[in-house]
Amino acid sequence: MRRTNLVMILLGLLVFAVPFHSATAFPEEGQMTIVFDMSHDQPLSIDNRNFTQAINFFRGHTEYLVRIHSEGEINSTALNRVRTLVIPNPGRNYSAVELEAIADFVNEGGSLFLLGDYQINERLIGNPRVLNQILHAISEDRISFTSVEQDNITQGDSITDSVNNITVPFNVRISSAGVTSEIQAAIFSGISEVVIAGGSLSTNDSSLVVSRGANSSQAISIDGQIIQEQPPWLAAFTTGSARIVLCSSTTMFSDTLCAGLNASWFQSGDNSVLWYRLFNWMTRRLIYDPTPILITFVAMVLLIGICLFLYSFWRVKRSR
DSSP states (O other): OHHHHHHHHHHHHHHHHHHHHHHHHSOSOOOEEEEEEOOSOOSSOTTTTSSHHHHHHHHTOTTEEEEEEOSSOOOTTTTTTOSEEEEEOOSSOOOHHHHHHHHHHHHTTOEEEEEOOOOOSSSOOOOHHHHHHHHHHTTOOSEEEOOEEETTEEEOOEEEESSSEESEEEEEEEEOTTOOSHHHHHHHTTOOEEEEOOOOEEESOGGGEEEEOOTTEEEEOTTSOEEEESOEEEEEEEETTEEEEEESOSGGGSSSEETTTTEESTTSTTHHHHHHHHHHHHHTSOOOOHHHHHHHHHHHHHHHHHHHHHHHHHHHHHHO
């Protein structure tokens, strides 16, 4: 009888421990809404199936509600009850109404994820001017997407690396080595290497930077001029209660093929891991990962086995 009671107690602890772990990781706060703006002529968009994998990642996580804003203005109504606004490499300007709405959204604590891209020739891929208008609207002057003025036209740049690359210098390998700050550790946890094709960020405040290119990397303009060495490409910081992420590569999270790896950019290196780590940090909430719960389950089963063994050993010893 006592043995049966002991087993029931241990099983009760097991049943209690797993949901408790889950509730700790995912507090009951209701669904968090993430809005992707695809209404500003983005070269890589949902409509042309460039972001299927990145968006589908959230489809399996019921704690997140993903909305695609494909038409109409980004205004206060569109941003109502939204936790994170994602703007991937917009191709045209935001109106004054939209900029004001984004600024109000950030001032009220909403998270903002801005993504740029590379420009290796006259074909406009990256559009730093539009992204920098958004940064100006939220009164962020410590950092910007690198822009180059040529013939009264604002153009982007590209990061190249002659040593750490895949097939061509513009497909750059980035190691997570050298992570030092708390924000860097939170974002790069579990990441060994990512692969990017992107432009650079410009800042004199290194505390904002999460990742840079290697010593062999450079940011160059479309005419081949070196703009900066070991350029930053990823930044994350807080503004009041808002969390802001700047990433100079939209391509790295797209479905397009990464030459040399025979995989999509999203699945190259640890790009997909970085994707959800960024949202972990921006939403202040862990995206579901079954691994910790599985570890808890195995540990509890092992504990039950040990307890039963010790109990049996004690019973045998007592009967002698």
